[in-house]
Amino acid sequence: MKKIWLLLSLMAAGVQAAPSLDHQVFNAQNQAVSLSEFKGKVVYVDFWASWCGPCRKSFPWMNEIQTKYQDQGLAVVAINLDTDNELAQEFLKQVPANFSVRFNPEGDVARSFDLLGMPSSFMFNRQGQLVQHHVGFYADKAAEYEQELVNLLKE
Amino acid sequence: MLKPALVAVTLIIGLSGCSNLGVQPWEKGQLARSDMALDSEKLDLALDDHIYFSKEGSSGGRAFAGGGCGCN
Numbered sequence: 001m002k003k004i005w006l007l008l009s010l011m012a013a014g015v016q017a018a019p020s021l022d023h024q025v026f027n028a029q030n031q032a033v034s035l036s037e038f039k040g041k042v043v044y045v046d047f048w049a050s051w052c053g054p055c056r057k058s059f060p061w062m063n064e065i066q067t068k069y070q071d072q073g074l075a076v077v078a079i080n081l082d083t084d085n086e087l088a089q090e091f092l093k094q095v096p097a098n099f100s101v102r103f104n105p106e107g108d109v110a111r112s113f114d115l116l117g118m119p120s121s122f123m124f125n126r127q128g129q130l131v132q133h134h135v136g137f138y139a140d141k142a143a144e145y146e147q148e149l150v151n152l153l154k155e
Numbered sequence: 156m157l158k159p160a161l162v163a164v165t166l167i168i169g170l171s172g173c174s175n176l177g178v179q180p181w182e183k184g185q186l187a188r189s190d191m192a193l194d195s196e197k198l199d200l201a202l203d204d205h206i207y208f209s210k211e212g213s214s215g216g217r218a219f220a221g222g223g224c225g226c227n
Contacts, residue, residue: 047181049181049184050184051183051184051187051188052187081181082184083184084184087184107179107181107182110179110180110181111179115179115180115181116180117180118180118181118183120180
């Protein structure tokens, strides 16, 4: 009976995993770091992979908002989901990023965030609460995304 | 004692069993490879096309509405 409850609670734990900044990812030096290092800022978490076309389009925009709003406390964190790190590095050579890039080759963080498509982005306010989330990156909606971030920065 | 547990386990497996099927959006790297595309092999496409035309030639292949046999 105990085992069953253990199983039950394990399953429940899996279901409860939700988008938050309390997740472990790898940094460029392959050290495990927590997303909570960005707490206190407005955090734009983006999930990307080297094989994903729209991700490539989103990088210049993310570079732009990072330079534009980092003084006001915006942190852009792009989490790579490639299983092969070399592909990610190649992508970064072609499309340089001036924001924080993190790695989650296991995809467990992606599972917790319950991604519906690639890329997916999540906006957290300064209190670390999830406010908004988008599936895909559409250039014609970029102004909208930016406005949402501006509103969060003003809070 | 055992019966509710059994029911619970059956329910859990039944309800969650199919939740992890399929490829997740972030796992589509292999599918995105260019050699995984349906039209990655041009020669293969040409051969398929030739076979299709040979088989369907009497009914006009893909270019004509009818093959002249009067059967369609």
